[in-house]
Amino acid sequence: MNPTPLGNRTLIRSINRSIILNVIKKEGEISRAAIAHLTGLSPATLSGITSQLINEGLVFEKTTGESTGGRPPILLALNPRGGFVIGIKLMEGQAVGALTDLNALVLAKSTINLKDKLLETSIESLVLLVNQLIQSSGVRKKQLLGVGIGLAGVVDFAKGIVRQNPFFGWENIQLRDLLESRMRVPVYIDNDVNTLTLSEKWLDSTQPDQDFIVITIGRGIGMGIVINGQVYRGKSGGAGELGHIVVDPNGPLCDCGKHGCLESFISDKALLAEARLKVGSDVTDLDDLIQRATNGSQDAISILRHAGSLLGRQIANLVNLFDPKLIIISGEGVRMGEIFFSAIQITFHDCVMPGLAEDTEIRVNTWGDGIWALGAASLVIAEIFKSPIQKEERTGKYK
Numbered sequence: 001m002n003p004t005p006l007g008n009r010t011l012i013r014s015i016n017r018s019i020i021l022n023v024i025k026k027e028g029e030i031s032r033a034a035i036a037h038l039t040g041l042s043p044a045t046l047s048g049i050t051s052q053l054i055n056e057g058l059v060f061e062k063t064t065g066e067s068t069g070g071r072p073p074i075l076l077a078l079n080p081r082g083g084f085v086i087g088i089k090l091m092e093g094q095a096v097g098a099l100t101d102l103n104a105l106v107l108a109k110s111t112i113n114l115k116d117k118l119l120e121t122s123i124e125s126l127v128l129l130v131n132q133l134i135q136s137s138g139v140r141k142k143q144l145l146g147v148g149i150g151l152a153g154v155v156d157f158a159k160g161i162v163r164q165n166p167f168f169g170w171e172n173i174q175l176r177d178l179l180e181s182r183m184r185v186p187v188y189i190d191n192d193v194n195t196l197t198l199s200e201k202w203l204d205s206t207q208p209d210q211d212f213i214v215i216t217i218g219r220g221i222g223m224g225i226v227i228n229g230q231v232y233r234g235k236s237g238g239a240g241e242l243g244h245i246v247v248d249p250n251g252p253l254c255d256c257g258k259h260g261c262l263e264s265f266i267s268d269k270a271l272l273a274e275a276r277l278k279v280g281s282d283v284t285d286l287d288d289l290i291q292r293a294t295n296g297s298q299d300a301i302s303i304l305r306h307a308g309s310l311l312g313r314q315i316a317n318l319v320n321l322f323d324p325k326l327i328i329i330s331g332e333g334v335r336m337g338e339i340f341f342s343a344i345q346i347t348f349h350d351c352v353m354p355g356l357a358e359d360t361e362i363r364v365n366t367w368g369d370g371i372w373a374l375g376a377a378s379l380v381i382a383e384i385f386k387s388p389i390q391k392e393e394r395t396g397k398y399k
Helices: 006-027 032-039 043-056 119-137 175-183 192-203 268-278 286-294 298-322 332-351 370-385
Strands: 029-031 059-064 074-078 084-091 094-100 106-113 144-151 154-156 161-164 171-173 187-191 212-217 221-227 326-330 361-364
Touching: 006 029, 006 032, 006 043, 006 074, 006 370, 029 032, 032 043, 032 074, 043 059, 084 119, 084 192, 084 370, 094 119, 094 370, 106 119, 106 370, 119 144, 119 175, 144 175, 144 192, 144 370, 154 187, 161 175, 175 187, 187 192, 187 370, 192 212, 192 221, 192 326, 192 370, 212 298, 212 332, 221 298, 268 286, 268 298, 286 298, 286 332, 298 326, 298 332, 326 332, 332 361
Parallel strands: 084 144, 144 187, 212 326, 326 361
Antiparallel strands: 029 074, 059 074, 084 094, 094 106, 154 161, 161 171, 212 221
């Protein structure tokens, strides 16, 4: 019998490494015997891989567990200081960054203002932000495992290319390679809603990680999709553009150039424009509209109810298509409150296919702004725990 080819043995070892690392992460503290029981891996395989993880600093022998009659077992645990990552949310006008350990504990935060929308200027600002975070945290550069960046638009995660960004006007920019050549560490870029979705998957221990959808409302309307535990991005990073589903071809002009997109009806900008027409030209911002609705303005209430109904119908369509266990609504727009969310629930139940709504949870998460940077950090953390068969092929030096 021919021996297993080296390439196959290496792949199998990498898969087993990922399995062991994820079991340790999930269990918190666990003995080698318990890992073997859960995974079915042989003692020799387990010993070799755990020794490597310990040498790399990702895992450490923590405490002794309870004895069942023999020598007390040594428990293994994830070493949160085995490496550090940086997450950055790149927005129009500024970039917000956070440096975290492997448990996503924030050790340093910083914000930098962008001088303009030019690519080179933005790269300089991002490099400066990374250096500021490293210096303020006391982490050495060689301990940094990578930098994750989330930004709006269509982003090809596997190739590191910004296909289209609405705020900067960038098209087909090889942003990952440009940043890696300056930062000298692995860089991962993705649509910002996908990074937020990753934060839900990796940072919320109560959250089912197999099939769920994240919808963000605010300046735009975005969506992240997790199927069988993996973020679904589409062929070139364009999956999840919920805000650009056309709900009325005769509707308002959207920023994308089409008429009647969902975003042109229920984004912050759209709601404010409608409020100034129907409620009063003195409506200052979305918070003012919400306050007027709370105070009983029927026109303000009608605007929020209509927006909730539009979103509720699309959520029903998503459940009819994907049948997810959970839908999370997040983003700045969650402050629209009970009037808005009651309309979502009513329309959702009116429009969803019978039998699909009963075991589907719609949850509202009121994360603060910092979750966007944590989401970008999750891009790097996720890569550490991914099996090689789940990873998307990266080209370039830092793969």
